[in-house]
Amino acid sequence: xxxxxxxxxxxxxxxxxxxxxxxxxxxxxxxxxxxxxxxxxxxxxxxxxxxxxxxxxxxxxxxxxxxxxxxxxxxxxxxxxxxxxxxxxxxxxxxxxxxxxxxxxxxxxxxxxxxxxxxxxxxxxxxxxxxxxxxxxxxxxxxxxxxxxxxxxxxxxxxxxxxxxxxxxxxxxxxxxxxxxxxxxxxxxxxxxxxxxxxxxxxxxxxxxxxxxxxxxxxxxxxxxxxxxxxxxxxxxxxxxxxxxxxxxxxxxxxxxxxxxxxxxxxxxxxxxxxxxxxxxxxxxxxxxxxxxxxxxxxxxxxxxxxxxxxxxxxxxxxxxxxxxxxxxxxxxxxxxxxxxxxxxxxxxxxxxxxxxxxxxxxxxxxxxxxxxxxxxxxxxxxxxxxxxxxxxxxxxxxxxxxxxxxxxxxxxxxxxxxxxxxxxxx
Ligand code: GDP
Ligand code: IMO
Ligand code: MG
Numbered sequence: 001x002x003x004x005x006x007x008x009x010x011x012x013x014x015x016x017x018x019x020x021x022x023x024x025x026x027x028x029x030x031x032x033x034x035x036x037x038x039x040x041x042x043x044x045x046x047x048x049x050x051x052x053x054x055x056x057x058x059x060x061x062x063x064x065x066x067x068x069x070x071x072x073x074x075x076x077x078x079x080x081x082x083x084x085x086x087x088x089x090x091x092x093x094x095x096x097x098x099x100x101x102x103x104x105x106x107x108x109x110x111x112x113x114x115x116x117x118x119x120x121x122x123x124x125x126x127x128x129x130x131x132x133x134x135x136x137x138x139x140x141x142x143x144x145x146x147x148x149x150x151x152x153x154x155x156x157x158x159x160x161x162x163x164x165x166x167x168x169x170x171x172x173x174x175x176x177x178x179x180x181x182x183x184x185x186x187x188x189x190x191x192x193x194x195x196x197x198x199x200x201x202x203x204x205x206x207x208x209x210x211x212x213x214x215x216x217x218x219x220x221x222x223x224x225x226x227x228x229x230x231x232x233x234x235x236x237x238x239x240x241x242x243x244x245x246x247x248x249x250x251x252x253x254x255x256x257x258x259x260x261x262x263x264x265x266x267x268x269x270x271x272x273x274x275x276x277x278x279x280x281x282x283x284x285x286x287x288x289x290x291x292x293x294x295x296x297x298x299x300x301x302x303x304x305x306x307x308x309x310x311x312x313x314x315x316x317x318x319x320x321x322x323x324x325x326x327x328x329x330x331x332x333x334x335x336x337x338x339x340x341x342x343x344x345x346x347x348x349x350x351x352x353x354x355x356x357x358x359x360x361x362x363x364x365x366x367x368x369x370x371x372x373x374x375x376x377x378x379x380x381x382x383x384x385x386x387x388x389x390x391x392x393x394x395x396x397x398x399x400x401x402x403x404x405x406x407x408x409x410x411x412x413x414x415x416x417x418x419x420x421x422x423x424x425x426x427x
Contacts, residue, residue, distance in 0.1 A: 002216075003218070005321075007263060008223060008264055009265040009314060010310075021057045022420060028063075033220075034250045037079075041053070053082060055086070055096070059091065068203075070203065071240065073105050074103070099203040099204070103136070103147075109138070110129070113127055116134070136239035145159050167180070228246075228320075261324050261325075262409070267329065267333065278346060279308045280305050286307065290303060313356065315404055316355065332412075335379065335380055342373055342399065346368060376389075385421060409423050
């Protein structure tokens with residue numbers, strides 16, 4: 001049985017956590033392949049609500065093995081507190097596996113993230129301040145600390161000292177901060193080593209053997225396509241590859257094993273942090289989307305910027321990820337609007353443009369060209385099949401599907417597991 005990828009098709013917060021959790025009961029492994037605790041995935045099971053940051057959303061399904069792949073950056077203190085928080089609520093987390101090659105977010109990465117943002121002033125990215133960018137920068141610079149380094153004190157000490165030699169110069173001379181003591185960092189990291197040891201594994205071997213044994217592996221993306229370091233709205237992006245290729249590099253599973261790539265797509269658009277967003281609304285419609293959709297960040301508590309659906313972005317996500325399906329979420333939030341505008345193309349310098357422009361400056365002043373679709377007022381949260389939806393809601397979904405370039409195989413009509421309309425089975 002093959003592997004599936006489930007990823008964000010917009011700027012994150014599309015409802016990946018809910019979608020992963022929904023499939024978690026039917027798959028054997030759920031794997032995070034990039035990002036870290038910048039992610040905030042909300043899962044609602046019955047009357048229980050869980051906010052997950054680093055752990056794969058499959059952790060809530062008892063039959064599923066959650067895996068943190070080599071492409072993830074791990075803050076051990078966050079991981080351990082997330083695990084104990086779940087244990088206190090009766091969730092068994094003992095099956096978790098963590099790649100020894102995953103990189104560690106240390107306290108100095110968190111400091112560097114925060115001071116770098118402050119230094120950028122008006123040009124700041126609006127990062128989550130969790131140390132994500134600096135940790136990936138060290139990985140690429142080959143001065144990072146990996147999970148396996150926690151088990152060799154001498155190597156760990158050498159690596160932390162080498163990294164801090166440069167960083168302390170920056171912190172003290174450029175950013176006017178206090179230096180960080182290497183021995184304190186080493187001591188803190190060693191303190192996590194034994195607590196993490198039971199989970200550390202050769203996850204590449206485990207996952208490939210599982211696939212050979214016909215097990216089902218689901219890759220859960222963090223963030224979204226437009227936040228991808230290569231394919232997103234650079235520099236207003238995160239420092240990893242949420243797009244489909246990241247599932248391979250971030251896990252050590254080859255692309256020939258992946259049979260399905262599902263894009264999670266919100267029925268409108270949101271974004272957190274800075275950067276271009278053509279359909280952003282600054283009026284009462286934007287305020288209403290935020291209020292009705294509960295659009296507030298799970299990680300930072302920031303209000304999300306809200307706007308209408310953007311089909312140009314959805315088409316782009318289909319292309320760069322090779323999407324086979326969409327899971328359309330939060331359709332219920334649009335209930336009550338008489339007319340719903342949908343962006344079908346952009347106007348750039350007086351010209352109609354159908355596809356995402358490759359030039360950053362063009363995208364920065366792209367104006368949305370809207371088509372308006374008739375809305376509906378009936379409550380759709382109890383709909384169980386496509387035909388239960390009011391005609392105008394059906395037409396809205398069909399129109400989005402046609403514009404976006406891949407079939408919509410499921411529709412979210414509420415945050416709960418069962419508030420989902422399944423059209424084509426994912427498994
Ligand atoms: P993620 O980061 O992609 O996992 O998404 P977040 O959890 O950050 O944000 C999505 C929010 O929408 C969460 O509060 C979910 O509980 C909620 N949600 C997911 N799907 C639906 C849906 O179909 N309808 C409604 N009303 N809420 C949803
Ligand atoms: P989930 O997985 C939405 C955004 C930040 C910022 C940019 C870079 O819940 O969809 P970073 O801390 O990653 O260096 O910040 O990326 N960002 C997200 N926005 N959802 C997320 O995760 C995000 N993770 C990072 O707001 O603009
Ligand atoms: Mg989120």
